[in-house]
Amino acid sequence: MIDTTIDVINKLGLHARASGKLIEVTTKFSASIQIGKGDKLVDAKNIMSxxxxxxxxxxxxxxxxxxxxxxxxxxxxxxxxxAKFYEAE
Incomplete structure (x- = not known):
């Protein structure tokens, strides 16, 4: 199990397009992937979350x-x- 942190560095944060790109990555893997703030973790394969x-x-x-x-x-x-979700800054 990996438990680490990651910084949001793109200008708009984890908005709809960036979340969609993250979903494209996370759904390729069988591993359980959760992301969040502190103890409030959500499923990183669920765009609404x-x-x-x-x-x-x-x-x-x-x-x-x-x-x-x-x-x-x-x-x-x-x-x-x-890569800042490959967005133009």
Missing amino acids: LLMLGAGKGITLRLVIDGADEDKALEEIQMLFA
Whole structure:
């Protein structure tokens, strides 16, 4: 199990388009992937749950991944956040 944090660095935060891109990544993996603030974690494969987080720029989110492909899932999620969800700034 991986329990780490990730920073939201894109200008608009985890808005609809960014959440959609995150869903594209998370649904590729069989591992359980949860994201949230502190103890309030939501399913990172559910777009409504992601949108309800209200995660704006500058927020640090907790990321909990558990499963056979957890390392690869973490790598791809970190790449997506680091690339600012491939949005023009």
